[in-house]
Amino acid sequence: DAMVIQNPRYQVTQFGKPVTLSCSQTLNHNVMYWYQQKSSQAPKLLFHYYDKDFNNEADTPDNFQSRRPNTSFCFLDIRSPGLGDAAMYLCATSRDPSGSSTDTQYFGPGTRLTVL
Amino acid sequence: AQTVTQSQPEMSVQEAETVTLSCTYDTSENNYYLFWYKQPPSRQMILVIRQEAYKQQNATENRFSVNFQKAAKSFSLKISDSQLGDTAMYFCAFTNTNAGKSTFGDGTTLTVKP
Numbered sequence: 001d002a003m004v005i006q007n008p009r010y011q012v013t014q015f016g017k018p019v020t021l022s023c024s025q026t027l028n029h030n031v032m033y034w035y036q037q038k039s040s041q042a043p044k045l046l047f048h049y050y051d052k053d054f055n056n057e058a059d060t061p062d063n064f065q066s067r068r069p070n071t072s073f074c075f076l077d078i079r080s081p082g083l084g085d086a087a088m089y090l091c092a093t094s095r096d097p098s099g100s101s102t103d104t105q106y107f108g109p110g111t112r113l114t115v116l
Numbered sequence: 117a118q119t120v121t122q123s124q125p126e127m128s129v130q131e132a133e134t135v136t137l138s139c140t141y142d143t144s145e146n147n148y149y150l151f152w153y154k155q156p157p158s159r160q161m162i163l164v165i166r167q168e169a170y171k172q173q174n175a176t177e178n179r180f181s182v183n184f185q186k187a188a189k190s191f192s193l194k195i196s197d198s199q200l201g202d203t204a205m206y207f208c209a210f211t212n213t214n215a216g217k218s219t220f221g222d223g224t225t226l227t228v229k230p
Contacts, residue, residue, distance in 0.1 A: 004160075033217075042207060042220040043161075055217075090161065104151065105218065107161040 003027050004108035006091050012114045013081050021076040021111045023091030032074040033105065034066060035090040043090055049074060078113075086115045118143045120210050122221035129198045130229050136183075137193045137224045139208035149211045150184065150191045151218070156204040164206070167191065198228045 005024045013019040023032065030051050035043035047056045049068045063085070065077040078085055089112075092105040119142045129135035141150070152164040167175045167184050174182050179196045195202055208221040 040205070040223065040225070042222045045217055048217060092161075104163045104166060105153075106163075107153075109160040 004091060004093055004106050006089075006108035006111050008111060009109060010112050010114070012116060013078075014116050015083065016080045019078050019081055019113065021078075021089050021091075021113070023074045023076070023108055024072050025091075025093045025106075026072070027093055027095070027106060028071060029093035029095045029106070030071065031094045032068060033090075033092040033094075034064075034074070034076050035092065036085075037088045037090055037110070046076070081113070081115045083115050086113055088112050118145075118210050118212060118219045120208055120219050120221040122206075122208055122224050124224045125222070126225045126227070128227040128229055129195075131198055131200060133198055134194060134196045135198055135226065137195075137206055137208075137226065139191045139193070139221055141189050141191065141208075141210045141219075143189070143210065143212065145212050147213045149213070150182075151209040151211070152180070152182070152191075152193045153207045153209060153220075154202075154204045155207065155223075156201075159204075161207070165193065195226075200228050200230060202226060203228045 007022050033048040034046045037043045046060045047066050063079050068074045088110045090110045091108040094103045094105045121140045148169045150167045153161050154164045155161040165175050165177045165180050174184050181194045183192045205223045205225050207223045209218045211218045
């Protein structure tokens with residue numbers, strides 16, 4: 001019963017070649033998050049959507065973009081990956097009826113990105 | 117800005133024993149939520165336990181319990197009767213009801229030894 005699905009699980013790209021990571025959810029949660037996690041470090045929030053409202057973190061590079069075409073799907077686009085972008089990318093969702101992110105986050109298994 | 121500090125990068129415990137992971141946080145808010153998440157090696161992150169700041173009673177989930185000290189801004193996780201499957205990285209997280217996002221600590225890697 002997968003709830004938050006990320007594809008692919010492993011992605012290899014070349015320096016500067018655009019790449020898209022995908023996330024889908026079966027929970028019907030209205031909030032979706034993208035995190036970057038480097039080895040043995042805390043997840044770093046890149047941005048999140050509350051329904052269609054996009055919320056970018058101040059320190060997220062312009063190289064990172066996101067799209068959420070509907071409730072179930074969310075995409076992370078890296079326009080020109082650099083070596084420093086190699087990391088695990090985690091997608092998470094939460095149910096947030098109040099408008100503030102107080103509820104538990106459900107994480108996907110992550111996509112490990114390698115940049116050659 | 118909120119900060120979350122986990123002062124123990126690595127810990128180990130013998131199977132069946134008890135271990136406590138520490139977490140402190142800094143905030144000026146009064147209403148917030150605290151979480152412990154578990155990330156096993158090569159597996160996805162899952163919730164272990166959560167605590168609402170307005171509740172004085174410490175949360176408990178089977179072998180997992182917290183010691184929430186609001187005045188001290190401390191939120192430690194106690195794992196009783198440790199099992200090999202508890203081996204994982206544990207993250208403490210803080211969510212401010214007004215901020216719309218969570219702040220994570222740097223994590224504690226726990227190894228349960230047979």
